[in-house]
Amino acid sequence: MKRIYLDHAATTPLHPEVLEAMMPYLTDIFGNASSVHSFGREAHWALNDARERIASMLGCEANQWIWTSGGTESDNLAVLGTVAAAKGKRHIISSEIEHHAVLHACRHLEQHGCEVTYLPVDATGRVRVEDVERSIRPDTALISVMYGNNEVGTLQPIREIGEIARQHGIVFHTDAVQALGLEKLNLSELPVDLVSFSAHKIEGPKGIGGLYCSPRVRLAPQSYGGLQERKRRAGTENVAGAVGFAAAAVRAVSALEQKQAQMTAFRRTMIEGLTRELGSDGFIVNGHPNLTLPHILNVSFPGVSTETLLMNLDLEGIAAASGSACNSGALEISHVLQAMKLPSPVTQSAVRFSFGPGNTIEDIERAASITATIVNRIRNNNS
Incomplete structure (x- = not known):
């Protein structure tokens, strides 16, 4: 049985070219990038070369890139670090649909005297710009709204929110973990101050991420020990991971339009297959119909529980998810x-399919057919 992996929003397989780029730094070039001898200098050069390559692709300066352990740390550092350096400003604006790396950081701040406004979203999962402006207070330190949602794919009005933040002199953070390699990102033109990224969403290694930090931002470190990353993030840098992140980013950004077209075709093929076998009223697509990340398709099958469908798909060799990877083991709404x-019939029957470059149209057609067969079988047994 051929297995079909449709959970790329959770993680992606490491690309062979990325592994090849990393191998010298997992074996021969093992020095600590902070050491002054030749072994350390080799590692330091590789670390900065990777930093410069990523910065050039994102339209920012190399000294504005902070290496982290992944998207979660990048989000934590952006939220907690900004508020810690905000000189008495204790109000944050975020949204109800953020990744838990942001939401839990905000909850932590609430426990320490901060106030957080959680913006509602419409039925497509999109924040209203007017709600952002209406929520701003004199003591607002930070606005944090994700670029594209990891569960339903909906894109947020980032430019409009960023312009409002600039007008009011408020730091603006966006989690762009799912958008890298699928959305054109020029950080010198986009009105953002802090942007979170992660390598393992773009066929890079796990355990390495990055945070773009504008020179306008005062950021208090959230880890202590060394003076790495211009005193913003202590700890010996993951050189092999950084090299891998840069190699993956080069692949993702250079083939952005091709990948967009490929993911759009996969998404369309999945919807067409489900429509053909279940009818247009046999399922519901969640999220914005047009303003969406092309690799994410969140679908509800009323009458079929999420857990039952995922278990049956897994038995057929198809990997999908109930939502965000951090909660996929707990199958909560x-x-x-x-x-x-x-x-409730929609929320309790939702499944996220997320596509990647390793998939084929044949994979998607087969997955749609198997999904429809399972849904029909369960509905017939329940009737």
Whole structure:
């Protein structure tokens, strides 16, 4: 049985070219990048070369890139670090559909005297710009709204929110973990101050991420020990991971338009296959119909529980998810779908399919057919 992996929003397989780029730094070039001898200098050069390559692709300066352990740390550092350096400003604006790396950081701040405004979203999962402006207070230190949602794919009005933040002199952070390699990102033109990234979403290694930090931002470190990353993030840098991140980013950004077209075709093929076998009223697509990341398709099959469908798909060799990877083991009702105020039959039957470059049209057609067969079988047994 051929297995089909449709959970790329959770993680992606490491690309062979990325592994090849990393190998010398996992074996021969093992020095600590902070050491002054030749072994350390080799590692330091590789680390900065990777930093410069990523910065050039994102339209920022190399000294504005902070290496982290992944998207979660990048989000934590952006939220906690900004508020810690905000000189008495204790109000944060975020949204109800953020990744838990942001939401839990905000909850932590609330426990320490901060106030957080959690913006609602419409039925497509999109924040209203007017709600952002209406929520701003004199003591607002930070606005944090993700670029594209990891569960339903909905894109947010980042440019409009960023312009409002600039007008009011407020730091603006966006989690762009799912957008890298699928959305054109020029950080010198986009009105953002802090942007979170992660390598393992773009066929890079796990355990390495990055945070773009504008020179306008005062950021208090959230880890202590060494003076790495211009005193913003202590700890010996993951040189092999950084090299791998840069190699993966080069691949992803250079083939962006091709990947967009490929993911759009996969998404369309999945919807067409489900429509053909279940009818247009046999399922519901969640999220914005047009303003969406092309590799994410969140679908509800009313009458079929998420857990039952995922178990049956897994038995057929198809990997999908119930929502965000951090919660996929707990199969709870998605906080994103709840924030969208969708009815219970929709929230309780939602499955996320997320596509990647290793998939084929044949894979998607087969997955759609198997999904429809399982859905029909379960519905017939329940009737």
